[in-house]
Every structure is written in C-alpha cells, then in structure tokens.
Amino acid sequence: MSQSVVDNAKADVPPQRTAPPGGGIKGHPWLTLLTVAVGVMMVALDGTIVAIANPVIQEKLHAAPSEIQWVTSGYLLALAVFLITAGKIGDRFGHKTAFLVGAVGFAATSAAIGFAGDIRTVIAFRVLQGLFGALLQPAALGLLRGAFPAERLNMAIGIWGGVIGASTAAGPIVGGLLVEHVSWESVFFINVPVGLIALVLGLLVLKDVRAENAAKSFDLLGIALLSVAMFALVFGIIKAPEWGWGDPSTLLFLGGAVVLMVLFALWQGKAREPLIPLGLFRSLPLSAGTLLMVLMAFAFFGAIFFVTFYLQNVHGMSPVSAGVHLLPMTGMMIVGSPVAGIAIGKLGPRIPIVAGMLITTAAMFGMSTLDTGSGTGVMSLWFVLMGLGISPVMVGATEVIVGNAPLELSGVAGGLQQSAMQVGGSLGTAVLGALMAAKVSDVLPGNWAEAGLPPVEGPQAEGLRQAAQLGIAPPAPPGTPQQVVDAMAGAVHDSFVSGMSLAFAVASVVAFGAALLGLLTRRGTTDAGPAVHI
Numbered sequence: 001m002s003q004s005v006v007d008n009a010k011a012d013v014p015p016q017r018t019a020p021p022g023g024g025i026k027g028h029p030w031l032t033l034l035t036v037a038v039g040v041m042m043v044a045l046d047g048t049i050v051a052i053a054n055p056v057i058q059e060k061l062h063a064a065p066s067e068i069q070w071v072t073s074g075y076l077l078a079l080a081v082f083l084i085t086a087g088k089i090g091d092r093f094g095h096k097t098a099f100l101v102g103a104v105g106f107a108a109t110s111a112a113i114g115f116a117g118d119i120r121t122v123i124a125f126r127v128l129q130g131l132f133g134a135l136l137q138p139a140a141l142g143l144l145r146g147a148f149p150a151e152r153l154n155m156a157i158g159i160w161g162g163v164i165g166a167s168t169a170a171g172p173i174v175g176g177l178l179v180e181h182v183s184w185e186s187v188f189f190i191n192v193p194v195g196l197i198a199l200v201l202g203l204l205v206l207k208d209v210r211a212e213n214a215a216k217s218f219d220l221l222g223i224a225l226l227s228v229a230m231f232a233l234v235f236g237i238i239k240a241p242e243w244g245w246g247d248p249s250t251l252l253f254l255g256g257a258v259v260l261m262v263l264f265a266l267w268q269g270k271a272r273e274p275l276i277p278l279g280l281f282r283s284l285p286l287s288a289g290t291l292l293m294v295l296m297a298f299a300f301f302g303a304i305f306f307v308t309f310y311l312q313n314v315h316g317m318s319p320v321s322a323g324v325h326l327l328p329m330t331g332m333m334i335v336g337s338p339v340a341g342i343a344i345g346k347l348g349p350r351i352p353i354v355a356g357m358l359i360t361t362a363a364m365f366g367m368s369t370l371d372t373g374s375g376t377g378v379m380s381l382w383f384v385l386m387g388l389g390i391s392p393v394m395v396g397a398t399e400v401i402v403g404n405a406p407l408e409l410s411g412v413a414g415g416l417q418q419s420a421m422q423v424g425g426s427l428g429t430a431v432l433g434a435l436m437a438a439k440v441s442d443v444l445p446g447n448w449a450e451a452g453l454p455p456v457e458g459p460q461a462e463g464l465r466q467a468a469q470l471g472i473a474p475p476a477p478p479g480t481p482q483q484v485v486d487a488m489a490g491a492v493h494d495s496f497v498s499g500m501s502l503a504f505a506v507a508s509v510v511a512f513g514a515a516l517l518g519l520l521t522r523r524g525t526t527d528a529g530p531a532v533h534i
Contacts, residue, residue: 025205027147029148032143033144033148035201036143037159039103039136039195041163041164042194044167044171045170045171045174046129046191049175049178051308052187053187056179067119070123070126073238074123074127075127075130077238078126078133078134079418080419080423080426081230081231081234082134083134083416084226084416085415086137087414088223088415090142091142095138098135098136099140099143100199100203100206102133102134102136105129105135106129106133106136106195107196107198107199109125109126110192111188111191113125113129113188114185115185134418138417139414141157141413145402147207155338155345157341157398158340158341160337161333161394161395162337166333172320172322173323176320219267219275221267221271222268222271226275228260229264234423235253236254237423245434285520285522288517289397289417289521290416292353292514292518293424295424295511295514296357296394296514297421298507300360300386300428301428301429302431302433304386306436307326309470310471310500313470314372314471314496326383328380328383328387329387332384332387333391336388336392337391340396341395343392344392344399349399349522350522352392353396353400354515354519356393356396357512357515358389358512360386361515363383363385363386363389364504364505365505367382367504368501368508369501370382372497398417401413401417401420428510436469436503440498440499443499453484467492468496469496473492473493476488
C-alpha cells in the first residue's frame, strides 16, 4: 500500500462505468439496488421483529432472563465482531459472492431457529445468523458503489437507507401480528422466502465487484486481534449494566479490548497485507465520519431503546400499537433518506449532516420533556423531527466513510461504517441504560413515599426497582383498592419517566457534539468506481 492510499486511489483503478446500454438486467444500477435492498431488508427487519417475539420465546421455551437476553446480544455480538472481516472477504472474493453467501446463510439459519426446540439452540443459530448478516451489509455497499456512477451514488445510498428505515418500522408491526396470530417461529420463517428472492435476483442481476489491486491474502493475525478486541469491547459493554461499570470483570474486558486494539494497530503498521491499512485514517473526513457514526448511534439507538418501554409499559399500548405510534419517526426516515441523498449530491455531506444532527439534538431535548400524560400529538412531533434529523446523517456519514476510502478497501470501509454503528448503539444503550437505572433508583423511594404507599424492603424492594427501570408497575395482591393500584403505577411510571428524561438529555448533548464533528466531513475523494468483473 502506498503512503497516501486515498489520494492515489484514482490512479489505481479504471474509470467508473455507467449504466449498461439497452435493456440488459445484468449489472443494471437500479436492479442492483433492488437486489441488495431485498437482502439487507432481512437484517434490518430482524433487528426489531425479534424484540417483539422475545417475551413469547421466553415463555414457550422456558428460558431464563439471562438466556433470552442472548437471543439479541449473541446476534449483535457476532455482527459487530465479523463486520470488518466480512468486508475484507468481499474485497478479496467479490462482493457478489459475499452477498449471495450471506443471503442464503441468513435465510437458512432463520429456518433453523424456527425449528429449534430449546433456547440454547436458538442462541447458537442466532450467532450464526449474525455472522451471515455481517457478510450482507458491507457487500451491499460495495455492490452499490460498483453499479452507480459517482453523481448518483448518494441517491442510491439514500434509497437503500429508506429501505432499512421501512424495514425497521415494519418490524414491530409485522412481529406483533405474527406473534399474536401465528407463532413466534413465524418471525424467523419469514426470512426464508425473502432470502430466496434475494438469491434469485442476485444470480440474475448482480455483477461481481472487486478492485483490480485488492489484497490477495488475508492478514490472519490482524483478523484474530481485531475480532477478539471487538468481542471484548462489545461483550464488556453488554454485561456492564449487569456487572457494574467498576466491577473487575467489566474492567478486564474493556481494558483488554483497549490493549488488543493497540496491538492490532501496531501490527497493521508492520503487516505486508494489513486488514485495515493505517493510511486509511490519514483521511480526516473518513476518521471524522467514523466517529460521527459512533456518536450518532450512541445518541439515537441508546435513547430510542427506552421509547418502546415508554409506549408499552407507561401508556399501556400493545406491541402493534407501539409500532404504529413510531411510524412518524420511521416514516420520515423512509421519505427523508432518498431526499437526503439528493441534497448531499448537490450540497455535499457537510451541511446536511450538521443540519441533521442539530435537528436530532432538538428532537432529543424535546423528548426529554415527555411525561406520563404526554399525548400522541406531542410525541409525534418529536418522532417526526427525529426521523427528519437522522436521515441525512445516516446517508451522509456512509458516503463520507465509503467515499473517502480507497476503492480496493470499499468492503472494509463498509464494514467499518457498520461496526461503528453497532459499537455506538451498544455503548449508548449500556451507558444511557446505566444512567437511567441510577436515576430511577434514586427517585423511586421518594415517589413511592409521596404517593402514600408503605415502604418496601428486602428482595421485594430489589424486584420493584428492577421493574421500575422498565416502567412496569408491580402486581397488586387480590383485593387491593383501585386507588392504591393507581398510586403504585403512578410512582413507578413517574420514576421511569425521570430516568428516561435524563437519558434523552444526555443523548441530546452527544448529538450536539456529533453536529460539531460533522463540520470536519466532506465529499469522498475517490470518484471513480472499482473495476467490475463478470
């Protein structure tokens, strides 16, 4: 790798091809977009649809709370650990191959989960599902970059982001309908026909995309160091709320992640074919875009995690109703992502990213003012602003990271973008969750006493505290007067909202910091696309 891999990228590859002449479907840009969107839709849909099914899975398979947590955590952990390596695999063997293997594997593991008869088998196949999902996402970005000319890439990424938003929005609704009217297994079986469609379209439409000068060998030591470091980091973040941030086990995992990351960086400077050449980060916009993605995911996914509990447990909505109430936010993401792509194509990413994060900051601050009696109108206002603000950041940061990377590392850049989002989201959920839990524990005794309720002590007090952190009112003994039942629910809900307000306030500060970081971004410097091989 040359000293300035970014600046020399144009000289290393042939010029970008344009849309194929005539009506041929092989390599057609818009059909390529349709194909990768179908594949990535499975991954996005899976992120929210399974959350709705988890309570039923726990009941039907008699799973412990710690086990049901790993239905989600195991999937996210595998996804985060493997994303950058998966991008490298696409760069080496072709993004078409990586995409097809990912689509087939994701559908097959989904079917296996549906046929599983115990929780441990479910968790094992969820980990495998995460590995195949990691293959899909960087490959999708690499295929888009190879199919679209530079001036249309932002629009393509915008539509791709809209599909992800639509799938995320549909998850709670589709999941609620399937769980209520079919079975929890159907939540996973739905991926099988989607995966088959992605496979057929991929075979008919996709052209292979890889750079002429992509590395021909794998940095096995680099892969091992990065994978173990990512595992230690994400696992430590996931377990920190349970263990405590100052617990020796938490410090061991997080400290170990730091040490391994340093060793990985030192090795990358010596390796002949490094997994992530350090010269990649000489691009200030790429580095800023990566950190921006971490902060955006920290604020957005960390804070929005509490909204579903707020809607279902404080306002008493069903899963389907909660999904419908979130449509103003996800609907704006569906509409806003393609529009953001057009705006970024004309203005560059800096202005839309900064404006988007400022709007997100306002939405986060507004959501910190919600209380137990907030109506649909005021909630919808903040949800609309949230979706409107996040859209240009999702599209712009992706363009900044992938567009400023050398073309032979487009898959690695796609994996870097997705890894930043996974780490940021996991860190945000853990940190904001810890802050919220501390706030709820602090105000709950006062709210409980203020409601005129007798003090709760011992194991019951701990159970009450944990339930309040989710907004769940404790069950009242038979014969309890309704006035007392309402007072118990009111004390718990007020405590939950206090914690949620703190989480959103902190998220708004992080979002504002991301807006300032957005000033360092700029349009990708590698305008030519990678060589395309059939």
